[in-house]
Amino acid sequence: MIQISNLGHKIGGTQILHDISTSFPKGKLTALIGPNGAGKSTLLRLVGRLEPLQQGAITVAGHDVARTPTADLARVMAILGQQTAVASRLRLCELVAFGRWPHHQGRPRPEDRTKVAQAIDAFALSKLKNRFLDEVSGGQAQRAHIAMAFAQDTEWLLLDEPLNNLDMAHARALMARLRDLVDRQGRSVGLVVHEINYAAAWADHVIAMKDGRIMAEGTPDDVLTEAVLSDLYDAPISVGRHKDRPLVLHHA
Template identity: 45%
Template sequence: MIELTELTKTYGSSTVLDGVSLRIERGGVTSIIGPNGAGKSTMLTIIGRLLASDGGRVTVDGMDVDRAPGREFAKRLSILRQENQFTTRLTVRDLVRFGRYPHSQGRLTAEDHAQVEAALGFLDLVPLAGRFLDELSGGQRQRAYVAMVLCQDTDYVLLDEPLNNLDMKHAVSMMRQIRRAADSLGKTVVVVIHDINFASAYSDRIIAMREGRVAYSGTPAEIMTSEVLLDVFDLEVRVEEVGGARIGVYYR
C-alpha cells in the first residue's frame, strides 16, 4: 500500500500540493486525473522519490520514501516519467537489461536474462530488440522504456503520462499492456493520465485532483459523472455508457 500523509510541495509562492493524504491499495490500475497544474505529476514524482516534498510523508509498504535505501526501494517501486530530449543510443535489449540493475548490479544471471526476454516479449519488442533507441518511433521507444520498468520487477509501477506522443492505436495498445501488467503480473500500476475516457475504461480506481488536493477518489463509476467532472475540470461533460464503459463526451 502507498500511503501519503499531509504531503505538501510549493514552488516559490505557488502551492502545488496542499496537504494531500491518500491511500493507494495494492493491486490493479489506479489513474490520477485532473486539470493542468492540479499536482498530479508532482505527486507521482514525489512518491517515486525523484523529488523531495516540503512536508508530509510517503510510505510504500511501510517503507519511508525519504529514508529507504535506494537499491532496496528500487526493487519495490519503479517510476517512468515523460521521455526527455536526449535519446541514448542503446539497443532496446540493453535498455531493458538495465531494468535488472537493482537486482544484479550489472552482472546478469540466467534468471535476469529470462526476465529481460519475458519483458521484451510482453511488449512485443522481440523483433526490435537489437535496434538502437534513436532508430525507433516515439511509440516504440515508449514501449521499450515501459519494458525496462516492468523488467525491474517491482510490485509498484508508476507511469507519468504514458500515452504522451502516442497515436490512437498505440495509446490503446499501451493501456491494454498496462491492464495486462496489473492482471497477469499482479502489479500495482499508478498512471497519471489526461484522457478521462482511457482512465474510465482501464482503471480500477480513479483519483481526481484539483488545486493541489485530492478532490475525489473512487471507482470509474463513481468518478465518471457529470457532477464530479464539472467540479474537477470546470467543464460540462455528458457521460454515457458505451460498450460497458462510462465515456465522457466533452467535445462540444
C-alpha cells in the same frame, strides 16, 4: 498500498500540492486525472522519489520513501517519468536490460535475461531491439522505456503519462498489459492519464485532482460523473455509458 499523508510541495514559492492525504490501493490499477497544473505528476514523482519530500510522508508497501535506501526502493517500485529523451546512444535491448540492474547490480543472471526477453516481447520490440534509441520513432522509444520499467518487475509500477507519443493501438495494448499485470500477477499500478476515457475503460480506482488538492476519489463509477467532471474541468461535460463503463463526452 501506497499511503500518502499530509503531503505539501512548493516549487519556487508556488504551492503545487496542498496537504494531500490519500492512498493507492494494493492490487489495483489507479489512475490520476485532472486538468493541467493540478499536481498529478508532482504527486507521482514524489511517490517515486524523483523529487525530494518537503512536507508530509509517503510509504510504498510499508517502506518510508524518505528513509529507505534508493536501491531498495528500486526493487519495490519502478517509476517512469515523462522526460524520456536520452543523450546516450544505446540499443533498445540494452536500455531494457538496465531495468534489471537493481536486481543484479552489474552481474546479470539467466533469470534477468529471461525477464528482459519477456519485456521486449511484451511490448512488441523484438524487431527493433538492436536499433539505437536515436534511430527509432518517439513512440517506439517510449515503449522501450515502458519495457524497461516493466522488466524491473516490481510490486508497484508508476507511470507518468505513459500514453504520450503512443498511437491508439499501442495505447490500448499498453493498458491491456497493465490490466493483465494487475489481474493475473497481483501487481499494483499507478499512472497519470490525460485522456479520461482510458481511466474510465481500464482503471479500478480514480483520483481526481485540481489546483493541488484532491477533488474526488473512488471507483470510476463514483468519480467519473457529470457533476464531478464538470466541476473538475470547469466545463460542461456529459457522461454516457458504453459496455457497462462510463464514457466521457466533451460535446455536451
